[in-house]
Amino acid sequence: MIKQLSPNIPDYELLDTGDGEKLERFGKYVVRRPEPQAIWRKSLSDKEWLKADASFLRDAKVEDRGEWRLKPEMPSRWSVRYDYKDMHLRMRLALTSFKHVGIFPEQAANWEFIYDTIDELKQSGVERPKVLNLFAYTGGATLAARSAGADVTHVDSVKQVVTWARENMESSGLDGVRWIVEDALKFARREAKRGNTYQGIILDPPAYGHGPDGEKWKLDECLNEMLQCVAAILAPQDSFMVLNLYSNGYSAVLGETIVKQAFCMKTAYKSLDFGELVLRDSYGKNLPLSVFVRLAR
Numbered sequence: 001m002i003k004q005l006s007p008n009i010p011d012y013e014l015l016d017t018g019d020g021e022k023l024e025r026f027g028k029y030v031v032r033r034p035e036p037q038a039i040w041r042k043s044l045s046d047k048e049w050l051k052a053d054a055s056f057l058r059d060a061k062v063e064d065r066g067e068w069r070l071k072p073e074m075p076s077r078w079s080v081r082y083d084y085k086d087m088h089l090r091m092r093l094a095l096t097s098f099k100h101v102g103i104f105p106e107q108a109a110n111w112e113f114i115y116d117t118i119d120e121l122k123q124s125g126v127e128r129p130k131v132l133n134l135f136a137y138t139g140g141a142t143l144a145a146r147s148a149g150a151d152v153t154h155v156d157s158v159k160q161v162v163t164w165a166r167e168n169m170e171s172s173g174l175d176g177v178r179w180i181v182e183d184a185l186k187f188a189r190r191e192a193k194r195g196n197t198y199q200g201i202i203l204d205p206p207a208y209g210h211g212p213d214g215e216k217w218k219l220d221e222c223l224n225e226m227l228q229c230v231a232a233i234l235a236p237q238d239s240f241m242v243l244n245l246y247s248n249g250y251s252a253v254l255g256e257t258i259v260k261q262a263f264c265m266k267t268a269y270k271s272l273d274f275g276e277l278v279l280r281d282s283y284g285k286n287l288p289l290s291v292f293v294r295l296a297r
Contacts, residue, residue, distance in 0.1 A: 003275030004286070007108035011080040014105075014281040016049070018042030022287065026093055026101065027080045029053045033099050035287065043283040056099045068095045079171065082108060082140075087115050087147040090171040091140065092164065102138045102164065106277040106289045107204075110242055111144035113294060114202065117240045118148035121199055126238050131200035132191075134184040134230075135209075139165030139177075141202045141242070146174050150200065153178040155187050157211045183211025185222055188229035197235045200242075207247030219247050227262035234263070234297075241295040244277070252276055255293040269297040 013025040019042050022035040032052035042049070053074040058066040080103065082089045089111075093101045114131075121129045131150040133142045138161060142154045146169070156162050159181045169177055180187060184203070205226065209217040227243075234241055241263065245255055256274040264272060274293045278286050 003273055004278045004288075005106075005109035005275060005292070006278045006280055006286075007106065007112065009080075009082055009105055009108055011082065012105045014279045014287065016042055016044040016283065017281045017285055017287050021049075022281075023049055023052060024105075026103075027078055029074060029078060031095075031101065032056065034058060037287055037289065038285075040285060043281070043285070054095055056095075065097055066099060067097065070095075082111070084108075084112050084115060087111070087144060088172065089140065089143050089147070089168070091138065091168050092171060094164075103140060104289070106279050107140055107244070109277055110202075110244065110292060110294075111140055114141055114144045114200065114240075114242060115148045117296065118145055118150045118200065121238055121240075122149055124238060126199055129199035130197075131202070132198045132233070134188065134201070134203040134226075135205050136165065136202075137161055137204065139168050141204070142177055143169060143172055143174060145200065145202070146177055147172075151176070151178075153180060153198075155180040155182055155184050157181065157183050157209065157215075159212070181212055183213070183215040183217070185217065185226050185229070186211060186215060188226060188233065192229045192232040197233050199235050199239045201230050201234050201240075202242045202244075203230065204244040204246075219245075223258065224262070227258060231262045237297055239297055241293075243293040245291040245293075246289070250291050252291045252293075255291045259293045259295060263295055263297075269295055271296045 015023040017038040018040050024031050030052045032055040053071045055069045077094045091103050129150045131145040131152045133154050136154045136156045145152045207219045252274045276288045277290045280286050
């Protein structure tokens with residue numbers, strides 16, 4: 001059954017969506033950004049939208065690039081908190097030229113799943129589950145896994161982003177993460193050749209990307225091979241995998257199908273959930289943001 005998951009984050013609020021934009025509150029600051037999925041009409045007036053502390057203006061010449069227009073009181077960096085059970089994360093935010101701010105709030109639904117699943121593994125006798133986070137960005141999933149007591153390897157091809165994730169770890173009062181600046185597919189291939197295995201693997205691949213040595217990543221061409229590598233290094237039992245897909249209009253059913261082919265036809269599994277990560281604005285409009293697939297075995 002296709003699920004819709006929407007987390008509750010006190011430090012975040014989706015105020016309004018529509019006309020290709022979203023209006024969000026991160027902590028005490030309101031941010032206005034493009035959102036292609038919001039094809040409906042806005043609920044708030046233009047006057048309310050103009051009150052945003054930071055508004056992203058697209059570059060007409062370069063796709064997915066632009067610049068921010070800031071109110072005088074808007075800082076270039078600030079932080080938000082996320083608490084769940086004994087997980088207490090503090091994430092640094094910043095306004096990037098790609099319209100991102102360093103956190104994807106909808107991913108908190110996956111962070112909770114990761115935390116709970118690792119806790120269950122520990123209770124079942126896996127003392128220190130090994131978790132691999134590929135395309136790990138600023139480390140929300142990494143910190144969720146570490147908060148639950150896992151040994152975590154964090155892999156991303158961008159050194160500055162790995163540095164950002166390390167800052168988030170330190171701000172959250174955590175330590176002990178293994179940091180790897182490398183192409184994710186290259187790392188997964190090498191781990192498969194070495195015969196290394198993990199109790200948890202998390203991957204959130206982009207549509208397009210480049211490794212630190214010029215390696216090219218194209219989701220449509222590389223996802224199958226990546227999942228085959230992940231299937232080879234995921235422990236055959238007492239293990240889990242989380243796949244998140246933002247790109248190319250992929251459906252939840254597509255995600256289920258590709259994961260089943262890579263994993264589930266080979267070994268038995270406890271559960272396979274798939275669906276959409278969704279945020280609901282203040283007027284009840286559901287904004288679908290990504291597709292997830294979660295495998296437990």
